[in-house]
Amino acid sequence: MTKVYEKSPAFFETFDRKPGQQHTTHYCPGCGHGTLNKIMADLVAELGIQDQTIYVGPVGCGVFIYYYFEGACASAAHGRASAVATGISRSNPDGIVVSYQGDGDLAAIGTGNAIHAANRGENMIVFFVNNNLYGMTGGQMAPTTLLEQKTSTSPYGRSEINDGYPLRMSEMMAGLEAPTLVARVGVNNPKNIRQAVKVIRKGLEIQRDKKGYVFIEVMSQCPTNWKKDPVEACEWIDDVVCKQYPLGVFKDLTDERQAQRRPRREVEFAAVAKQLGLRGDDDTGLDKMTLPQPEMRFKFAGFGGQGVLSLGLMVAQMATERNMEVTWLPSYGPEMRGGVANSSVVIGENPIGTPVVDVPDVLVALNRPSMDKLSPLVKEDGLIVYNSSLIDQIPADLKGKVCPLPATTLAAEAGTVKAANVVVLGFVARMTGIFTLAELEEFLCETFKKPALQEINLKAVAAGWNAAEAFI
Amino acid sequence: MKKLVKGNEAVVIGALVAGCDAYYGYPITPASEIAHAASEHFLPLGKVFVQAECEVGAINMVFGSASSGLRTLTASSGPGISLKMEGISYLAGAELPCVIVNVQRVGPGLGNIGPEQGDYFQVVKGGGHGDYRNIVLAPASVEETYRMTIQAFDLADRWRTPVFILTDATLGQMMEPIDIRQEKIEKIDKPWALTAEEASNQNLITSIYLDFDDMEAHIEKLHKKYRKITETEASAEVFGDPDPQIVLTGYGITSRLLRSTVDELNARGIRAALIRPKTLWPFPEKIYQETVKESVPVLSVEMSRGQFIEDVRLALPRHKVSWYGRVGGNLPEIETLVARAEQCLKEATND
Numbered sequence: 002m003t004k005v006y007e008k009s010p011a012f013f014e015t016f017d018r019k020p021g022q023q024h025t026t027h028y029c030p031g032c033g034h035g036t037l038n039k040i041m042a043d044l045v046a047e048l049g050i051q052d053q054t055i056y057v058g059p060v061g062c063g064v065f066i067y068y069y070f071e072g073a074c075a076s077a078a079h080g081r082a083s084a085v086a087t088g089i090s091r092s093n094p095d096g097i098v099v100s101y102q103g104d105g106d107l108a109a110i111g112t113g114n115a116i117h118a119a120n121r122g123e124n125m126i127v128f129f130v131n132n133n134l135y136g137m138t139g140g141q142m143a144p145t146t147l148l149e150q151k152t153s154t155s156p157y158g159r160s161e162i163n164d165g166y167p168l169r170m171s172e173m174m175a176g177l178e179a180p181t182l183v184a185r186v187g188v189n190n191p192k193n194i195r196q197a198v199k200v201i202r203k204g205l206e207i208q209r210d211k212k213g214y215v216f217i218e219v220m221s222q223c224p225t226n227w228k229k230d231p232v233e234a235c236e237w238i239d240d241v242v243c244k245q246y247p248l249g250v251f252k253d254l255t256d257e258r259q260a261q262r263r264p265r266r267e268v269e270f271a272a273v274a275k276q277l278g279l280r281g282d283d284d285t286g287l288d289k290m291t292l293p294q295p296e297m298r299f300k301f302a303g304f305g306g307q308g309v310l311s312l313g314l315m316v317a318q319m320a321t322e323r324n325m326e327v328t329w330l331p332s333y334g335p336e337m338r339g340g341v342a343n344s345s346v347v348i349g350e351n352p353i354g355t356p357v358v359d360v361p362d363v364l365v366a367l368n369r370p371s372m373d374k375l376s377p378l379v380k381e382d383g384l385i386v387y388n389s390s391l392i393d394q395i396p397a398d399l400k401g402k403v404c405p406l407p408a409t410t411l412a413a414e415a416g417t418v419k420a421a422n423v424v425v426l427g428f429v430a431r432m433t434g435i436f437t438l439a440e441l442e443e444f445l446c447e448t449f450k451k452p453a454l455q456e457i458n459l460k461a462v463a464a465g466w467n468a469a470e471a472f473i
Numbered sequence: 474m475k476k477l478v479k480g481n482e483a484v485v486i487g488a489l490v491a492g493c494d495a496y497y498g499y500p501i502t503p504a505s506e507i508a509h510a511a512s513e514h515f516l517p518l519g520k521v522f523v524q525a526e527c528e529v530g531a532i533n534m535v536f537g538s539a540s541s542g543l544r545t546l547t548a549s550s551g552p553g554i555s556l557k558m559e560g561i562s563y564l565a566g567a568e569l570p571c572v573i574v575n576v577q578r579v580g581p582g583l584g585n586i587g588p589e590q591g592d593y594f595q596v597v598k599g600g601g602h603g604d605y606r607n608i609v610l611a612p613a614s615v616e617e618t619y620r621m622t623i624q625a626f627d628l629a630d631r632w633r634t635p636v637f638i639l640t641d642a643t644l645g646q647m648m649e650p651i652d653i654r655q656e657k658i659e660k661i662d663k664p665w666a667l668t669a670e671e672a673s674n675q676n677l678i679t680s681i682y683l684d685f686d687d688m689e690a691h692i693e694k695l696h697k698k699y700r701k702i703t704e705t706e707a708s709a710e711v712f713g714d715p716d717p718q719i720v721l722t723g724y725g726i727t728s729r730l731l732r733s734t735v736d737e738l739n740a741r742g743i744r745a746a747l748i749r750p751k752t753l754w755p756f757p758e759k760i761y762q763e764t765v766k767e768s769v770p771v772l773s774v775e776m777s778r779g780q781f782i783e784d785v786r787l788a789l790p791r792h793k794v795s796w797y798g799r800v801g802g803n804l805p806e807i808e809t810l811v812a813r814a815e816q817c818l819k820e821a822t823n824d
């Protein structure tokens with residue numbers, strides 16, 4: 002006896018992943034899923050792509066496709082198969098990724114993920130099985146349900162007023178630039194099946210050739226929830242359903258599309274180090290800083306745009322190169338209100354506790370609001386430097402050493418008011434003894450590579466340094 | 474080499490050193506610098522970087538990527554983590570290793586972008602549906618954010634489970650030096666992964682077990698694993714006086730404030746110590762029990778209104794454990810913490 006029909010080798014011989022009866026599928030008699038699965042398996046075998054193929058199953062009647070297909074499978078959360086398939090496709094540039102989703106899954110809860118996977122042109126083929134309701138959960142209305150169709154959540158029939166109109170996903174997908182092939186097929190009669198085989202074969206070939214995203218909507222009959230016998234259900238697709246959802250190819254760029262590959266590499270640490278711009282040596286070879294006390298707490302405050310964040314950063318960066326313990330914390334939220342931005346820097350010889358500077362050893366205030374707010378908080382023997390170019394009045398009874406510094410004026414003389422923060426840097430370094438002028442200059446030359454900028458900043462830092470003379 | 478970086482950048486650098494292959498994420502303040510740095514470094518190195526259409530998309534891409542055996546990272550902040558929770562439950566159920574960073578901001582709802590620790594229950598107790606746990610690491614510095622990110626990938630692979638790194642707006646935005654060098658990475662085979670080769674044809678990544686007994690066995694298997702994790706991975710740092718009159722405790726950025734508080738108390742002649750959990754799940758109960766002697770009062774500080782303290786009380790059921798915290802984006806002030814600690818000590822002495 003010759004065999005006229007043989008199970009596709011892309012299917013398991015027995016469905017060992019299925020508990021209970023392992024020779025039959027879980028689909029109801031006459032269901033479109035079974036026919037579609039058979040077409041898919043035959044074509045996977047025919048194209049010889051079984052080992053590369055990775056299937057992603059949905060939640061819905063397709064949830065158990067992994068029972069049948071002998072291949073790597075993942076089961077996704079409801080609506081998320083396209084996102085899961087994206088992760089798998091990017092991870093396996095040589096893989097052929099099949100995402101299998103129903104209409105509740107893809108056209109309702111997962112529409113966003115489906116459209117964006119399509120729009121990125123992921124290398125994947127999506128089977129969108131449209132039987133115009135939620136099959137597995139008990140025949141509820143889906144976005145694809147026909148007007149006036151009765152389901153368990155549209156017992157009076159779907160109404161456009163209450164429920165909107167049947168959603169045509171293929172037409173939407175075809176409107177996107179990225180997809181290579183978008184088509185709607187039927188599996189309800191031999192003619193439609195022949196056409197479906199043709200389109201699906203093409204879709205899988207596109208995957209084999211890495212030519213991008215394929216969307217195939219399969220009009221599928223659900224005799225169980227339609228409450229029709231299998232023959233009636235198949236006829237109803239032709240007579241009624243396809244009036245709303247015409248079959249056809251909506252977009253086909255197979256011939257003009259080039260293969261699109263997204264190769265992936267595994268790299269050694271050396272490549273990472275290069276990408277991060279790390280130097281080979283372990284430390285800068287610079288001596289540790291000598292601080293006037295084991296831990297110094299700085300607050301740099303002013304208008305946003307006066308460079309107080311970068312001033313703090315310069316101090317923190319230089320301290321890092323000297324192997325000190327350092328924290329830099331920018332202000333945000335309510336602290337920023339009223340135009341006051343600040344950065345807090347702590348430099349220590351030992352591990353630092355709080356990075357928040359409530360009581361500064363050194364306060365730099367570049368504008369009046371920050372001077373008013375922060376100067377009373379400074380430590381007894383602390384240092385307050387304020388920008389006397391912009392601040393003409395200061396709070397009474399301040400503790401610590403209070404130094405007016407015309408930072409904006411000196412910066413303008415050096416070439417730009419923007420360098421006020423560098424003027425302050427020179428001043429504070431000398432007042433506290435944390436950096437020498439030579440160290441500051443070397444740092445600025447490394448930071449500002451353009452000669453013109455270098456010149457301005459060197460002038461600015463020297464101006465600050467010299468201005469400190471009067472206070473020492 | 475030492476590099477001054479933000480906590481958020483340290484995550485990405487740690488991931489690169491750990492051999493992370495893929496990043497999927499969605500922008501949100503105050504976590505966005507993680508996506509910025511990942512986009513800058515992953516693509517030129519030939520790694521995967523995808524800015525997903527939404528948080529739900531991102532976590533499900535993580536599911537696909539982790540299913541394929543890649544070392545995979547995602548990051549977000551409070552509201553985004555809420556959206557990811559369904560996916561995280563699936564990852565835990567399917568036993569997929571991945572690393573998830575939550576840079577905590579203020580909630581509930583839109584809240585604000587300041588620092589808070591209000592996501593403790595959400596992250597430490599599971600968060601999504603079903604009976605599962607995540608390993609949760611709580612760094613207290615930028616350097617530790619970097620180290621723990623490297624460690625997180627090893628833990629995730631070793632235990633086949635999602636690992637959280639729980640930071641906050643302050644730790645994410647502040648800069649500190651980190652010491653970047655080649656590290657020893659655990660290389661673990663993943664024969665279960667989905668690949669484009671015949672060897673993986675029988676592989677199935679799923680969290681569904683229709684049969685009740687099979688499902689019960691699966692949950693029991695997960696919990697056997699969780700018990701082993703509890704026995705081996707719980708960790709905490711103890712700092713301060715070896716024979717304390719009072720013990721302070723807090724995690725993450727709060728523990729940095731408490732470190733300064735302990736220093737100040739010790740300077741005032743009060744013997745104080747700090748217990749700082751490095752793992753929030755598993756919670757280092759034993760370290761609490763060994764460190765806190767009978768009748769020593771405990772001040773538990775968190776930037777939330779009494780979440781963390783529940784675990785401290787479970788660890789120390791016979792001790793007096795008092796709560797203090799600030800919320801809304803505020804950090805507790807050292808002065809107040811010192812006063813609170815002194816008050817706790819006074820009350821304990823009077824009792």
Ligand code: SF4
Binds near residue numbers: 029225
């Ligand atoms: S419920 Fe409908 S879609 Fe689901 S298996 Fe049965 S016939 Fe097919």
